[in-house]
Amino acid sequence: VRLVGDPLGSSIRDDDVAADEWRFRLLQAGLTLHIGASSALWLWPRSHVWAGCVFIVMFLGCGASIVGKYSWLPGLALLAVSLSEYVGVPIALLPVELANHNLVEHCVYGMTLLAAAGDAQGRAAVVSAARTTVAVVLFYAGCQKAWYGHYFDGQYLAWLNSHEPRFHEFFRLIGLDAHFTSDRSALQFKATSATGVLLSNAAWLGEITCGLLLLSRRWVEVGAVGGLLLLVAIQMAARELFFAGLVAQLLLLFLPLRTAVAATPLVGSFYLLLLAARMSSNGLEFGR
């Protein structure tokens, strides 16, 4: 097995083909963990044995992705298990089960499996497509908030503060719940202070800005770090940890290779902790 240079050494420049090769392998390993963990959690209440099998295939897939050999084999198995979640769901109701990030994870993972069996150019192109994906996600998430117009006066954050306990807890934690407290009986929701309006507008403006920075050549790392910070801030309230894991992995593709490699144990630990927490406590809701 030939490994392409030392990803933590200084011999690989960030614009080298070898750097893209390593990024591809890290992305595929990370997505294998993501899809595997998600499938194992889905199977866990149905069959501990099958969940265990998925667990083993997931680790084999991660290893194969890092080594760069036969990674498509366990990958295809995981993708099949993951897609089997939707078997039997009426087509008209399929979008109920299919969150937006599920679409992205299956598309990007499917492309990594194809590219793994192809050439280095294809793998670099998949890395590039994955980067574009996260830029598009951030950019349009912000645009949609602006288009719907429920953030200009903090309307939607005030609604969330009133209706969603996880958001209320977060606002209370950071001492901002009073800025979004609306009179529920009046059925009108708005931020009650300039700080609330500022925070609400910062959310969509931050997403658009980070998305655009990721598309620039000069400010791409600023965009990636900004995106990661924004993600952490949003997910402290939203707690959609699988979505967060996926977006974080895609954002890591923009950072220098050494940083991405150094973050790999964090990504692995994140999914293993998520699996352990969800499998050990049926009552705890850690989000999708």
Next chain:
Amino acid sequence: MTTTWRSQIAPKLQVLLMAYTCAIWIWPPIHFVASRAWKLNPWKFGGWAMYTQPVPDVRVNVSRDAGRATQTLTPEYLYLGVPGGAEAHVLYSKTRELWGRLASPVGLANAVLSHFPDQPAIRITVRTRGMDQDGRSHMETDVYLCQRADGSPACQRE
């Protein structure tokens, strides 16, 4: 053999990636327009419009003319008194929440009209809770008149 197989993947992958990249750029604005026009659930369908507004909260009611009065068939009545009414009501409520006005109420109308063979028509009222630009929570109402026809009933929004 392997080389041939691999060499075939490369150009197809490039085309696939190109199509994928175009699709992810083009789709969200279309999603926005479609969601507004047909009341699709903005949280779904890959348009990245999560957390833009509350998830649509849909209430479906069925009513029929009973002599001079109008009888509202509550969801409880449909569940207990109309064979297939529960499934039809749940299915329409869920599809309506997702697909908005693109969801057809014909299945629900069929289940209800089958239970009332002398009834020429029923009305299906869909109330959807949403939020306006000023942050006011409001109900939007669509009423469908579903008339008995050859084969399946014909429903029209009033």
